[in-house]
Amino acid sequence: MWIIDRSGAETNGMDKGRNIVMALLLIPSFFSLLAKAEPWLDTRNAPLRADIEQLSRAGIISVPINTWPLMWSGILNDLERRDSAPRALSLELQNSLARVLTAGRRATRVDQPRQSLTLSAANQSQMFRQFGDASRDEAQITLNRSGMTEHLAYNLEISKTVNPWDGDQTHYDNSYFGVVWGNWIAMIGNSEKWWGPGWNSNLILTNNARPTPGLTLQRNYSEPFQLPVLKHLGPWTTNLFISKLDDERYIDNAKLVGMTVGLRPLQSLEINLRRAAQWGGEGRPQSGKSFFELVTGLADNCGDPSCKADEPGNQLGGIDFRWDLPWFNSSIYGQRVGEDEAGGLPAKNASQVGLQLNLNNTWFNGIGFVEYDDTSTSSSSSRYNVLYNHGIYQTGYRYQGRSVGSTWDNDSTVTSVGAIGYLSNGDSIDFRYSSGELNIDSLDTGSMSRHSITTVGSRFNSLSAKWQRAFDWGELQIEGRYTDRLVDDFGRQQDKLRLAASLNHRF
Numbered sequence: 001m002w003i004i005d006r007s008g009a010e011t012n013g014m015d016k017g018r019n020i021v022m023a024l025l026l027i028p029s030f031f032s033l034l035a036k037a038e039p040w041l042d043t044r045n046a047p048l049r050a051d052i053e054q055l056s057r058a059g060i061i062s063v064p065i066n067t068w069p070l071m072w073s074g075i076l077n078d079l080e081r082r083d084s085a086p087r088a089l090s091l092e093l094q095n096s097l098a099r100v101l102t103a104g105r106r107a108t109r110v111d112q113p114r115q116s117l118t119l120s121a122a123n124q125s126q127m128f129r130q131f132g133d134a135s136r137d138e139a140q141i142t143l144n145r146s147g148m149t150e151h152l153a154y155n156l157e158i159s160k161t162v163n164p165w166d167g168d169q170t171h172y173d174n175s176y177f178g179v180v181w182g183n184w185i186a187m188i189g190n191s192e193k194w195w196g197p198g199w200n201s202n203l204i205l206t207n208n209a210r211p212t213p214g215l216t217l218q219r220n221y222s223e224p225f226q227l228p229v230l231k232h233l234g235p236w237t238t239n240l241f242i243s244k245l246d247d248e249r250y251i252d253n254a255k256l257v258g259m260t261v262g263l264r265p266l267q268s269l270e271i272n273l274r275r276a277a278q279w280g281g282e283g284r285p286q287s288g289k290s291f292f293e294l295v296t297g298l299a300d301n302c303g304d305p306s307c308k309a310d311e312p313g314n315q316l317g318g319i320d321f322r323w324d325l326p327w328f329n330s331s332i333y334g335q336r337v338g339e340d341e342a343g344g345l346p347a348k349n350a351s352q353v354g355l356q357l358n359l360n361n362t363w364f365n366g367i368g369f370v371e372y373d374d375t376s377t378s379s380s381s382s383r384y385n386v387l388y389n390h391g392i393y394q395t396g397y398r399y400q401g402r403s404v405g406s407t408w409d410n411d412s413t414v415t416s417v418g419a420i421g422y423l424s425n426g427d428s429i430d431f432r433y434s435s436g437e438l439n440i441d442s443l444d445t446g447s448m449s450r451h452s453i454t455t456v457g458s459r460f461n462s463l464s465a466k467w468q469r470a471f472d473w474g475e476l477q478i479e480g481r482y483t484d485r486l487v488d489d490f491g492r493q494q495d496k497l498r499l500a501a502s503l504n505h506r507f
Contacts, residue, residue, distance in 0.1 A: 039107055039146070039153040040069030042174055043194045043207045046132025047428040047468075048103060050367045050420045051096035054358055055079070057268075057324045057331065058093055063222040063235045064262035064270050066322060068131075068194035071185075074222045074235070076104045092360040095422070113147035115507050116474065122500035125165040125492040127453070128407055128462060128481070129208050130200045132420070132430060135500055136210070137161040153178045155189075165492050166210075166400050173211055180220060187216040190243070195260055195274055196352070197322040197333035199369050200416040200434060201407040203350055204274050204316055204337050205258065209402040212256050214243025222264075234264040245278070247401075250394040254281030256404070257294065257313075268324040274337070276404075278393045279313035314390040314397065316405070317346040322356075329358035337405075339377060339387050348377040350387050350406075359419060366421010366429075376411045376440060384411045384441035385449055401490060402452050409452045412438045430466035430479075438487060458487040474504040 041048070052075065055061045060082050063074035079101050089097065106114075121139045129136070139162035146155040159171045176189025190211040196202030222235040238261045245254045258276040265271070279294050280286035294312035318337030325331060334353045338346020354371040377386045387410040388397035403409040414436030422428050436459070442449045443457025464481040481498045 039072055039148060039155065039178070040176075040191065041072060041075075041107075043068050043131055043192045044134045044174075045103075046130075046199070046420045046430055047366065047422055048100065049131065051100050053331075053356070053367060054093065054096050054360075055100065057329070057358065058089075059267050060093070060097065062264065062267060064237050064264050064272070066195075066197045066270055066272055066320065067237065067239055067260055067262050069191050071218070071220060071222075071237070072104050072108055073220050074237075075100065076108065077221070079104065090360070092358075092365045095365055099422075108148060110148050110150065113145060116144045116504055117507070118142040118144070118502060118504045120500065120502035122498060124494050124498050126498070126500075127483070127488050127492045128434070128464075129206075130407060130432065130464075131194055131198075131207065132466070133207065135502060137164045139163070151179065165490075171210070183220050185216075185218045185220050187218070189213070189216075191216075193241075193258075195258075195272070196320045196335050197270075198335065198352055198354060198371055198373075199356075199418060199420070200371055200432060201352070201373050201414070202320075203335050203352055203373075203375065203405050204276050204318060206403075206405060206407060208407045209399040209404045212243035212245060212399055212404075214241055214256070216241040222262075232265060234266065236264070237262045245281075245399055247399055249281075251281040251284060251392070254284070254393060255279045255286075256399075259295070268326075270322045272320050273318075274320065275315070275317045277313045277315040278390070278397065281393075284392070285310055285312065311392065314393045315341065316397065317341070318349070320352075329360075331356045337387075348379040348382065348386050350375045350377055350410075359421065363424045364419075364421055365424075366419060368419045369417065371416045371418075372414070373406060373408060373416075373436075374413045375406045375408055376413070387411070389450055396450060398452050408436070408438060411440050411442075411449075411451070412436060413440065414438075426470065428466075428468045428470075430464075432464045433462070435461045452490070454487050454489050456489070458485055460485050460487050474506045475502075477502045477504075 052061060052065055056065050061075060061078045063078065079097060119141055120135045122135060125138060126133060126136050140159055142157055142159040144157045154177045156175045157172060161169050174191050176187050176191050178185050178187040190213040192207040192211045193205045194202060194207055195205040218239045219237045222237045224234050225231050240259045243256045245256055257279050260272055260274045262272045277294055290312045316337055316339060318335060320335035322331055322333040332355055336349050336351045339348045341347060352373045354369055356367055356369045359366055359368045375387050376383050388403060388405055390396060397404050408414050414434055416432060416434040418432035420430045437443055438454050439449060439451040439457040442455065448455040460483055462481060462483040466479040468475055468477040478501045483496055486493055
C-alpha cells in the first residue's frame, strides 16, 4: 500500500514560503532594462475559458489556447483588432468579446496594482479538482497583490488554511514574478498548469496537485514563422519549465521538467506536442549529459539492471489536438500520452477523447462537453500499474499526495459531461457529472496498488454545481459536489456531500 508521509509538512511549507517571498522581493533589481511584461490567465476561471473557446472557434482568436497559464498578449492582440474593426457578430459572441476584453484590460493595466482578500469555507477538502477550481482545503483566507510595471509582472498570494489535509497551513500557490526579454517571458514561481484540451482532466499536467516551485520560459506572442515552409505551421507557442519536487518522496529533491509546443496550422485545428519528466534528485545523475539524454529520449527504458543507475528519469510524452468541426457548432478533442518510449515515439499510451458544443440561447451563453478518460495503458503485457508509476522514482508522477497528471490518477476509466457559461443576468454557472471506475486492477482483484485516491479501487458517480455572481467590489461563489461513495483512502473525503462558499473582495 502506498503511504503518504505528511510529517514535517508545516516546517517545509514555511521554508518554501520564505524562499518564494525572498525571490519575489529581490529579483526585480536585476531586470531594470527589460521590455514590458504581460501577465497570464490562470486555471481558476472556467466561464472565461468558455468565452475564449467560443471566440476561437469563431475565428476571432487565432493563437493556440490549450496551454495554461495562457498569455494575455496574443489574446488581447486578436480581440483588439476585431474590436477596432468590428463586423456583424451574434449577440452571444458580442457578450463573450466584451467579457474577455474587460478581463484582459483590467489584468494588464500598467502601474495600477490590484489587491484582493478571499475568504472560503467548506465542510471538507476538495477531492476531485477540475479546470476552474480554486479551493483545496476547508476554511482558507488568501491575500493577493498583483500588478505590472513597464518591465515586469507579478502576482503574490499568501493563503492561511484551517485543518489542511497536507498539514501545511501556509501556501503561496499561483505566486510568480515574470520579466520579458524580446519575445520570451521568464517566470519564477509556482503557477498551476493545465496542458491539454480537456475540461475535467488531462493526462500530463493539470491543477490536481499543488503547483511546484520553479522556473518557466515561455513565448510571449504567437506570431507564425516567417520562413517559407515553417510559416504554414501557423501561430505557435512554446513553454519550458523546471521545478523542484520538494515534498516527502522516495527520491528527495527530484526535479519536474516539462516542454510543450503548440501549433495552429489551420484556424480550426490546434495541435500540441508535450513532454514531461522527473529527473535528478538525491543519488540520481544530474549532469548536463544526463539532462541531454532526458530531453532527447536517447537513454530511456534501460533494459539491463547494470545501467539503471544512469537512466536519466521518468518520462512522459504525447500529443493532443482540438478540431473545430464545420457542423453543429461543435469541436472534437483528444490526447494520447505514453509512459515509455519505443522506436523514438511514446509507448504504453493512455488516452482521452472529448466532444464540445456551443450552447447559446436566450438564457444561457456557454459550452457543453462530453469527455472520456482511460488512464490504463494500451500495452497488452502491462496494462495496469504503469502510468505515473516508476521503478526508480517510486513515489510516482505525484506531488504532495496527488497526481500531477490526471485528476483520476492511473488505471481509471471515467466519463464526464458538463455545461459551463453565463446566464442572461450575468451570473456564471458550472454543472458537471462524472461516472466511472478508479484503480480498476485493484477493483477487479481486491489487491492493493499504488494510487493517490483509492488503493483498493472503487466505482463512483459524482455531480458538481457552481454558481458565481460578480459585484463592483468582487465576487461571491457557492459550490457543491455529491459523490455517491466514500472513495478516498487518504482523509480528504469524510462525507459524500461537499459544500463550499467563497467571497472575494477587491480593494
